[in-house]
Amino acid sequence: MEPRPPAGFAPRTAAGLDVGYGERLTAAVCVLDLATLDVVDQAVVQADESFPYVPGLFAFRELPPQLAALGRLDTPPDVLVCDGQGLAHPRRFGLACHAGVLTGIPSIGVGKTALGEFEPPGPRRGAWTPLVDGGEVVGRALRTRAGVKPVFVSTGHLVDLDTATDLVLRLTPRYRLPETTRQADRLSRGR
DNA sequence: GCGACAG
């Protein structure tokens, strides 16, 4: 059956997660108020590399430090917006799925590149086309900004694709990537 | 066997 959010799912906050690379890994999490998109909480954690980058096993590399950062927040966010795929993964279980299941927090995946096939969505913001892999619809290629390369949205945990799409559009009033991702990226670079 | 392969 389709992943479905808890009854009455109406997130007030959304967290963006990202990992920056330097001498060590820098995991950052930024919690935004969905009404204002202001950062209301954040945390950073440094960690040594403990797993190589292996396509398909991305979560083994970046999730541990991200979970550590989440643990440093004052309050758990209502939904996690992950930097990578959720269901849109060869094994149907990308980073966003791991993050949601391990924390019990609803989650979605927003990738910058697609793993499956898709037709280019219309040029206008909000347009989308199905992202297909192995003959299955695993997510959506969503245009968050007119005339700019789409992002790839997929289900993580306890959130359906329509809800995930709405959420991403709410987080992209101006730029291609969600504000959550942008803020976490900024923080992971020490700013 | 060869190429592709989230970040």
Added chain:
DNA sequence: ATCTTGTCGC
């Protein structure tokens, strides 16, 4: 992911 200048466009 990260290394990096200028350049085109709103």
